[in-house]
Amino acid sequence: MTIWPPKPEDLHRPAYRSLADVITRAIKAGELNEGDRLPTHRDLAFKLNLSVQTVSRSYDELVRRGVVLGEVGRGTFVRSQRSDTQTPFLPESQYGAIVDCSMLKPVFEALHLDAMRDGLAKMSLDLPASAASSFRPSRALGTYGNTSRKWLARCGLETSSEGLILTNGNTSAMTIALMTTASPGDLIVTEGIGHHALKPLCRYLGLRLAGLGVDADGVIPEAFTRICQKTKVSALYLMPAGLNPKAYTMSRERRIELVNLARRFDVSIIENDAWGPLQPNRTAPIATLAPERTFYFTSLTKCIMPGLRFGYLVVPEAYESAAENRHLVTNWMATSLMSELACRWIEDGTAEDLLQWQMTALGERNQLAADILSDIPFNASENGLHIWLPTPETWSEEAFVAHTRLNGVAIASGSSFKMSDDVKDSGARICLGAESIESLKQGLMVISRLARSNPEPALQTF
Structure with missing residues (x-):
């Protein structure tokens, strides 16, 4: 008995979930293979006597499960069932x-190992009680806020404690930013050659992702304009300061162009500045041009040492509460001991x-x-x-x-x-x-x- 294509009598209520189950079984049975294009929402709705909205909801559920991939302007395709955790680097x-x-x-x-050992040894002699007992993120920010602002200023970003979240590195910050700017089914756009973890993370969060054309200066404004004119875009994810795989550094002029377009189409910006102040004479972050819509994050991991899992997420004023709540449910707060060490190093010049x-x-x-x-x-x-x-x-x-x-x-x-x-x-x-x-x-x-x-x-x- 074949599973695909389904018949109206194969479905039960709720129809969207039943249809998603049927398609999932067809993929597992090999009746739908990697790269196969699913029917359009309208065509499948007609064949199954369903509403277009029901089929759309079913496809969104399949995206959330990670078995299909929706590509803007092309359709919905069965995706590879290989592990999402595959990485571009050597095991x-x-x-x-x-x-x-x-x-x-x-x-x-x-x-670096000597510095870590020395820092931990010094901490053992005068560790403040708050570093061992703190359970409230607001108190941690109160303790480390001034030092954190010093490091962000070193990165070219002047900010207040409001909208500043201490994180366990860049991945934590990226997750919070995506969860705050978009809901399941929303579209994120980014460089065509981009962050290897962004694709699976968007899938896990139920977000759609589209890659944009780039040149030697980064995302091409015309490419961003075209997709915004075609559909609603929730956020533009950028790595403008050399850390993108193609190693370009976006000029101030290109940053201004993209900011103006983001304002025109009301799109949030997520700025990944993971390398922080590694590059001399660096262009000021995009967050300085559009603080009202830019989620900026950086850390000490890439520019100081790998084991220093500590960083910052700066969020626009309108999103402070939402971002803080999402941080609470995913990480609760940055690890106190790592925060203490990082901030000591910033203050004493070690960093x-x-x-x-x-x-x-x-x-x-x-x-x-x-x-x-x-x-x-x-x-x-x-x-x-x-x-x-x-x-x-x-x-x-x-x-x-x-x-x-x-x-x-x-x-x-x-x-x-x-x-x-x-x-x-x-x-x-x-x-x-x-x-x-x-x-x-x-x-x-x-x-x-x-x-x-x-x-x-x-x-x-x-």
């Missing part, structure tokens, strides 16, 4: 076997010293990449944690990434960062911080050699 169990240029992390050396060290180290590694890759075209940002290498003409992306791996170097495939199937950009993200500089040099030399090579025809598409 930890495979460390040591190859040079890892897939993981985006800052340079970490013995001095600034480690930041300056990181800037110097990343500057050296970016210069190393420029020297070894030489005339091979690639994108980079000053003191960036990674570079973007467009796929060499003689290779396919899949084959280049695979053969780099076969030669002992792991890099992240550009397809891992595609927000939509119709994104044409092809390349690889090559991270500069995870290995020793000697290992990084070895890895870059392998990448350079392969990029300059001309593989056998059978290898070009792998």
